[in-house]
Amino acid sequence: xxxxxxxxxxxxxxxxxxxxxxxxxxxxxxxxxxxxxxxxxxxxxxxxxxxxxxxxxxxxxxxxxxxxxxxxxxxxxxxxxxxxxxxxxxxxxxxxxxxxxxxxxxxxxxxxxxxxxxxxxxxxxxxxxxxxxxxx
Numbered sequence: 001x002x003x004x005x006x007x008x009x010x011x012x013x014x015x016x017x018x019x020x021x022x023x024x025x026x027x028x029x030x031x032x033x034x035x036x037x038x039x040x041x042x043x044x045x046x047x048x049x050x051x052x053x054x055x056x057x058x059x060x061x062x063x064x065x066x067x068x069x070x071x072x073x074x075x076x077x078x079x080x081x082x083x084x085x086x087x088x089x090x091x092x093x094x095x096x097x098x099x100x101x102x103x104x105x106x107x108x109x110x111x112x113x114x115x116x117x118x119x120x121x122x123x124x125x126x127x128x129x130x131x132x133x134x135x136x
Contacts, residue, residue: 001031001134008037011073023067029130033080036133037067038087046088046097046112054095056110060086068106083107083133090114107133 008023029036039060047054068084075082083106090096090112097110109132113125 001029001130003027003029008067008071009074011070023070025067028071029134031134033075033078034134035071035075035080035082036130037064037071037082037084039064039067039084040087040089042089044091046091046093047095056086056097056099061108061110064108065103068108069104072106081107083109085129085133086110087129088112090116 004027006025006028008025008028010017010020010023025037026040027038029038041057041060043057048057049055064084064086068082072080072082086097086109088097088111096112098112100107100109102108111129113122115122117125
């Protein structure tokens with residue numbers, strides 16, 4: 001397995017990328033033809049609230065979806081699977097996201113990591129997330 005904080009190129013139809021921001025992943029795990037892009041976040045509230053309805057932070061979801069779809073386009077000439085994960089630091093809130101979605105052919109998940117644990121336990125949480133994707 002390879003781990004890197006890699007840049008993801010924009011899938012541009014005309015090649016013109018003037019003024020587009022760099023897409024820099026926090027971490028990209030690659031094993032064979034499978035890729036998991038992880039974007040880590042820390043907020044005092046892991047979910048946003050609008051009209052008393054809790055949802056994943058919109059901008060974060062749009063960001064990971066954009067990373068995944070552009071990486072998917074980059075690999076279109078080969079057999080591959082690209083997934084994404086929003087990884088939030090767990091808070092003391094009652095509701096914690098732990099969801100998985102299928103979006104336009106890709107797997108996108110939202111997970112929380114309890115940093116209020118011993119390092120070995122944090123490591124096990126992270127290994128569990130990796131096993132979800134790569135089955136190791």
